[in-house]
Amino acid sequence: MVRLITQNLLSCPSKVCAYPTNFPLSFRNVERLEMVEAEFNPGFVRGFLRKLEWDALRKSAGELGNTDLPEQAPDYTKPDEVSEELLRTIHHVLLEIVVQDGQMVCPQCEHVFQIKDSIPNMLLAEHEIRK
Amino acid sequence: MSGNRPEHIAPPEVFYNATEAHKYSNNSRIQNIQAEMTYRCLELLDLPPSDEDEDIARPSYLLDIGAGSGLSGEILTEEGHEWVGMDVSGGMLEVALEREVEGDLFLADIGQGIPFRAGAFDGAISVSVLQWLCNADSTSHSPAQRLLRFFTDLFGCLSKGSRAVFQFYPESDEQVTFIMNYATKAGFGGGLCVDYPNSSKKKKFYLILFAGQPAVGAKPQVVPQGLGVEGSDRVAYEKKRERTKTRSGKRKNVKDVDWILKKKELYRARGKADVPRDSKYTARSRKARF
Ligand SMILES: [Zn+2]
Numbered sequence: 084m085v086r087l088i089t090q091n092l093l094s095c096p097s098k099v100c101a102y103p104t105n106f107p108l109s110f111r112n113v114e115r116l117e118m119v120e121a122e123f124n125p126g127f128v129r130g131f132l133r134k135l136e137w138d139a140l141r142k143s144a145g146e147l148g149n150t151d152l153p154e155q156a157p158d159y160t161k162p163d164e165v166s167e168e169l170l171r172t173i174h175h176v177l178l179e180i181v182v183q184d185g186q187m188v189c190p191q192c193e194h195v196f197q198i199k200d201s202i203p204n205m206l207l208a209e210h211e212i213r214k
Numbered sequence: 215m216s217g218n219r220p221e222h223i224a225p226p227e228v229f230y231n232a233t234e235a236h237k238y239s240n241n242s243r244i245q246n247i248q249a250e251m252t253y254r255c256l257e258l259l260d261l262p263p264s265d266e267d268e269d270i271a272r273p274s275y276l277l278d279i280g281a282g283s284g285l286s287g288e289i290l291t292e293e294g295h296e297w298v299g300m301d302v303s304g305g306m307l308e309v310a311l312e313r314e315v316e317g318d319l320f321l322a323d324i325g326q327g328i329p330f331r332a333g334a335f336d337g338a339i340s341v342s343v344l345q346w347l348c349n350a351d352s353t354s355h356s357p358a359q360r361l362l363r364f365f366t367d368l369f370g371c372l373s374k375g376s377r378a379v380f381q382f383y384p385e386s387d388e389q390v391t392f393i394m395n396y397a398t399k400a401g402f403g404g405g406l407c408v409d410y411p412n413s414s415k416k417k418k419f420y421l422i423l424f425a426g427q428p429a430v431g432a433k434p435q436v437v438p439q440g441l442g443v444e445g446s447d448r449v450a451y452e453k454k455r456e457r458t459k460t461r462s463g464k465r466k467n468v469k470d471v472d473w474i475l476k477k478k479e480l481y482r483a484r485g486k487a488d489v490p491r492d493s494k495y496t497a498r499s500r501k502a503r504f
Contacts, residue, residue, distance in 0.1 A: 088275070089298050089318040092371075096322075096329035106331070126265055127273045127296070134275075134334065178296070202307055205300075205322035205329060212326050212355065213363055 084119075084201045085187070087147075088131070088177040091140050095189035097211040105191040107139040110146040113185035121178040128170045131177070132159035144176050152176060219385070221349040227302045227323075230282075235305030239283035248341055251418065252286040255339040255379040256293060258407065258422055258438065270294075274336035277371070278317065279324055279380070280343030284310030287317045290339075298335075300324055325360030328367035337376045338368060344382035344421065348389055361393065365400035368425075375428035377404075377435070380421040390421075397423055403435065410442035 095105035137156035144152055151172050157165045187196040187203060194211070196203045220229050230238065238244060261271040273294040278287050281299025283306050290297045297317040301307050307319055322329070325347055347364060348357050368378060384390045390406060397404070404423040410416035424435040 084316075084318045086318055088296065092331050092334040094329055094331055096327050102331065124273055124294075130272070131275065136331075200311060202311070202319045202321055205320050206302075207323075207326050214359065 085182040085198055085203055086178055087140060087143055087180060090143055090187070091135055091177075093187075095191060095194060096205060096207060097189065097192050097194055098213040099211065100189060100191045105189055107136070107143050108187035108189055108196065110143060110182065111186045111188050111195075113147065113182055115183035115185070116147060117181045117183055119179055119181050121174070123171060123174050125167060125170050125174075128174050128177070129162035129165065132157055132162055132165065132173075135159075140176065144180075147180055147182065149176055149180060219345075219349075219383075221346045225302075226280075226346050227304065230303035230305050232305040232308065235283065235303060235309050239285070239306075239309045245285060248285050249289060251341050251381040252289045252339065254409070254418070254420065255286075255341060255381055256289070258379045258420055259337045259339060259377050261337060272336075275334070277328075277330075277335045277338040277368075277378075279338055279340035279368075279378075280346070281310065281317070281319060282306040282341075282343075284313045284315035284317070284319075286339065286341050287315045288313065291316045298330075300328070324364050325355065327363045328371055330367075330371035332370050333373040334371045335376070336373055338372060338378040340378070340380040340382070342381060342383065344380045344393065345384060345389070348385075348392065358396065361396040362399060365397045365402060365423075368423075369401045372425035374426045375432070375435075376425050378402075378423040378425065380423075382419055382421060384419055390419075393421065397421075401426070403427070405437040407437055407440050408443075409440040411440060413442065416442065 090107065090110075093106075093108060094100070094102050095108060097105070135156075137152075141152045141154070144150070153169070157169060157173075181201060182198055183201050185198045187198060188194070189196075192211075196205055198204075223229055256271070259271075259276075261274050264270045264272040271293065273296070276290055276295050276297045278290065278297050278299040281287050281297075281301050282303070284299065287297055287299050287310070298320065299310065299315070299317045300320045300322045301310075302321070302323045304321060307321060310319055324343075347361055372378060384393070394405070402423040402425065404421070407420040407422055409418040409420065420440075422437050427435055
């Protein structure tokens with residue numbers, strides 16, 4: 084599955100690219116998207132806040148048609164103060180939207196990573212592999 | 215023994231073609247051993263306790279290196295974790311899809327690197343994969359280059375103070391030294407934990423790597439002693455094993471290929487076309503977007 088929880092941590096592996104310009108991979112030509120119910124675990128979502136790149140998450144969610152995330156990132160240094168309503172919204176965005184078929188494209192080198200049956204092909208061509 | 219090593223025959227994406235992948239995943243003896251080793255990897259990962267219960271590991275975000283047919287991933291899900299699985303064998307990943315595993319799968323060659331941001335994962339496990347990196351390779355890159363790239367990226371994408379645990383089948387002491395050398399170069403500490411070293415049947419190798427030491431004041435990372443060895447650690451460890459076993463009450467039976475085939479027959483009987491492709495999420499409630 085490609086869910087936003089993972090896409091928000093993924094960057095382009097090509098040797099010509101480097102963080103942060105190779106992040107986030109953009110969704111393109113998404114042909115099949117599914118909603119999968121996942122058990123809500125507020126503790127897990129709270130603990131995950133510090134790992135998120137908020138602006139990237141909003142952008143990527145938008146590419147998948149979800150605009151529920153507020154502009155202001157939650158304060159991950161005070162996870163206990165984040166409302167349950169917002170945690171549920173984040174939970175849904177991170178874990179319940181699944182890209183089945185489509186593409187992820189590197190914003191730097193424009194390598195197209197095909198997603199087929201929910202599995203992205205991250206294999207690199209010889210000239211893209213770091214020495 | 216070494217003549218039968220699959221990693222000497224062909225690279226994994228070639229060796230585990232669709233037929234081999236099903237054969238491998240369908241073998242109940244292999245499945246049981248894989249499940250047992252996955253639980254042991256999780257135990258050796260030593261994840262911090264959850265807020266609610268100190269005997270239960272905190273639900274974490276884990277990397278399954280060489281996730282294969284998804285058997286280990288099913289156990290990670292069952293234990294409450296989210297996970298990402300990487301594998302270079304499309305045949306194996308196809309089996310994982312048929313099993314309806316709940317992790318995020320990637321077709322990727324770990325020898326090319328691991329494309330995740332710094333500190334992404336709370337830990338990594340790997341069952342029966344590491345020896346592949348030391349051998350047959352479809353690219354012109356040497357095992358040394360591949361190992362160094364792999365460990366360097368792994369070190370980067372693990373959160374500080376976390377662990378990676380690899381069950382593997384080393385060929386020789388030299389191979390262990392070779393692997394450890396590159397892990398150390400990449401910044402890892404750690405070492406080898408051998409369970410039941412005196413039993414030819416039960417003997418298992420686990421490489422435990424520390425992605426840095428935890429914060430000052432926390433207990434330092436130490437490689438635990440293997441099971442079935444005389445020593446002071448053993449009693450404490452066995453006790454912990456008892457406890458972790460009760461986490462989900464009883465261990466569920468992992469879905470085997472027979473189960474999948476039965477399910478597929480059922481779907482066919484109901485007249486569903488294109489069964490393997492579309493049956494993935496039928497176990498869960500869902501709604502299609504497009
Ligand atoms: Zn790129």
